[in-house]
Amino acid sequence: xxxxxEIITRxxxxxxxxxxxxxxxxxxxxxxFLWAFLSPFLIVLIFYVVFxxxxxxxxxxxxxxLYLMSGVFSWRFFQDSLISSTTxxxxxxxxxxxxxxxHYLIPLSIVLSNMIDFLSSLIILLIVSLFVLQGLxxxxxxxxxxxVIHLGICTGLSIIFSILYVKWRDIKHILExxxxxxxxxxxxxxxxxxxxxxxSSLLFRVYLYNPFVGVLNLYRSSILKGFxxxxxxxxxxxxxxxxxxxxxxxxxxxxxYFYRKNKDNINDYLSY
Numbered sequence: 001x002x003x004x005x006e007i008i009t010r011x012x013x014x015x016x017x018x019x020x021x022x023x024x025x026x027x028x029x030x031x032x033f034l035w036a037f038l039s040p041f042l043i044v045l046i047f048y049v050v051f052x053x054x055x056x057x058x059x060x061x062x063x064x065x066l067y068l069m070s071g072v073f074s075w076r077f078f079q080d081s082l083i084s085s086t087t088x089x090x091x092x093x094x095x096x097x098x099x100x101x102x103h104y105l106i107p108l109s110i111v112l113s114n115m116i117d118f119l120s121s122l123i124i125l126l127i128v129s130l131f132v133l134q135g136l137x138x139x140x141x142x143x144x145x146x147x148v149i150h151l152g153i154c155t156g157l158s159i160i161f162s163i164l165y166v167k168w169r170d171i172k173h174i175l176e177x178x179x180x181x182x183x184x185x186x187x188x189x190x191x192x193x194x195x196x197x198x199x200s201s202l203l204f205r206v207y208l209y210n211p212f213v214g215v216l217n218l219y220r221s222s223i224l225k226g227f228x229x230x231x232x233x234x235x236x237x238x239x240x241x242x243x244x245x246x247x248x249x250x251x252x253x254x255x256x257y258f259y260r261k262n263k264d265n266i267n268d269y270l271s272y
Contacts, residue, residue: 156251
């Protein structure tokens with residue numbers, strides 16, 4: 001509760017840090033903030049050409065392009081937040097030395113900056129889904145809850161890895177390899193039914209308890225009309241909702257416990 005109160009008290013500082021991140025990201029770019037839209041769509045286009053046109057991948061749950069957009073946009077928010085946040089304390093060590101504010105506000109501001117980019121893509125996805133599927137599911141009302149769960153996971157892991165990187169610089173390279181593995185273990189571009197057909201019943205149930213699988217399924221259930229009905233018989237409420245929610249809570253608690261345990265010696269490592 002003390003940390004929550006601290007975040008509320010320093011909300012103006014967080015806003016300034018978020019604006020600084022966005023200005024640095026787009027200030028010298030010719031297209032500026034348009035890259036928040038163009039970058040994820042270019043990735044979707046590449047995946048669509050490779051997996052749909054060349055490899056002829058099909059998804060039973062929803063039209064492939066919408067399935068792909070929802071997966072890639074959500075994953076990009078998570079991946080970009082972690083990669084940028086991991087080095088954030090080192091990158092901003094001069095600012096940290098000159099100012100007296102909690103270290104975790106730096107990775108938090110980066111996650112919020114990436115969330116602004118993600119929201120712009122998400123709005124476009126909602127509009128496209130509305131026209132292609134001729135409506136939105138009733139679960140769209142729960143989309144803010146899905147965003148909060150996703151934000152909690154990104155924030156917690158970003159704080160943990162930013163502190164770990166201050167002590168062990170190899171963490172960044174390990175994280176990049178782990179993220180690549182997690183991406184292929186998450187159904188961003190392939191159907192859940194493909195996994196079911198390839199795995200045994202037990203392994204498929206274990207796969208569903210991957211919290212990142214749950215997050216993508218939550219987004220798709222909230223945005224893609226008919227998606228939840230297509231997976232309802234295969235995915236229970238526990239892996240769909242309670243696993244991502246529980247994971248977000250645990251990660252956030254671990255992050256702030258880890259910060260409190262290490263906050264007194266972070267500046268010592270930053271001086272190296």
